[in-house]
Amino acid sequence: EAQVTQNPRYLITVTGKKLTVTCSQNMNHEYMSWYRQDPGLGLRQIYYSMNVEVTDKGDVPEGYKVSRKEKRNFPLILESPSPNQTSLYFCASSLYASGGYNEQFFGPGTRLTVL
Amino acid sequence: AQKVTQAQTEISVVEKEDVTLDCVYETRDTTYYLFWYKQPPSGELVFLIRRNSFDEQNEISGRYSWNFQKSTSSFNFTITASQVVDSAVYFCALLNSGNTPLVFGKGTRLSVIA
Numbered sequence: 180e181a182q183v184t185q186n187p188r189y190l191i192t193v194t195g196k197k198l199t200v201t202c203s204q205n206m207n208h209e210y211m212s213w214y215r216q217d218p219g220l221g222l223r224q225i226y227y228s229m230n231v232e233v234t235d236k237g238d239v240p241e242g243y244k245v246s247r248k249e250k251r252n253f254p255l256i257l258e259s260p261s262p263n264q265t266s267l268y269f270c271a272s273s274l275y276a277s278g279g280y281n282e283q284f285f286g287p288g289t290r291l292t293v294l
Numbered sequence: 295a296q297k298v299t300q301a302q303t304e305i306s307v308v309e310k311e312d313v314t315l316d317c318v319y320e321t322r323d324t325t326y327y328l329f330w331y332k333q334p335p336s337g338e339l340v341f342l343i344r345r346n347s348f349d350e351q352n353e354i355s356g357r358y359s360w361n362f363q364k365s366t367s368s369f370n371f372t373i374t375a376s377q378v379v380d381s382a383v384y385f386c387a388l389l390n391s392g393n394t395p396l397v398f399g400k401g402t403r404l405s406v407i408a
Binding site: 237282290 | 331337339341344387395396398399400
């Protein structure tokens, strides 16, 4: 089954404790992206990757890191989480970088709480 | 700059009523793509439709229909004969051509009451 998976689905952590949210897709997609969803703000892009070893900042990259060492995986790293990073996070992928022709497939979401 | 405005924060209707969700976008590009996504209470994002800027034909899919009007920069979504299962947050999104992020509106929460 074609899908985007994220782990963990739920995470409660404390300020400053490094964490990684994994994202994996099995569709051989080139383009992958991370979003955060906050009440009243909709979804905002954090980082995106157009292909292996190619990553770039989205609208709200501060406090986050990503890597794209393999095509299928695009982990989101919070080196020192803070309470303002409490949010619902979505990973997405699409076939090509120019996403207009391609539907973006979204993962199920990761709900992160930073105390 | 690109921007999507969903002016309706919350809408509540009684089952079987028709409801229209508004979406107004801003972009300087002549080539762009518009999307609607549904987010049910379970939280996942479900793709509903993609429309490119060169195709102004309205689309109907079952009880769902979309009205794309470039003259008013709008891409409105209508649900006919709404059902309780339509209760969700609906997002409109805009993607310009080239290497730009997908920009979402803030969403409209639709509640359909039995």
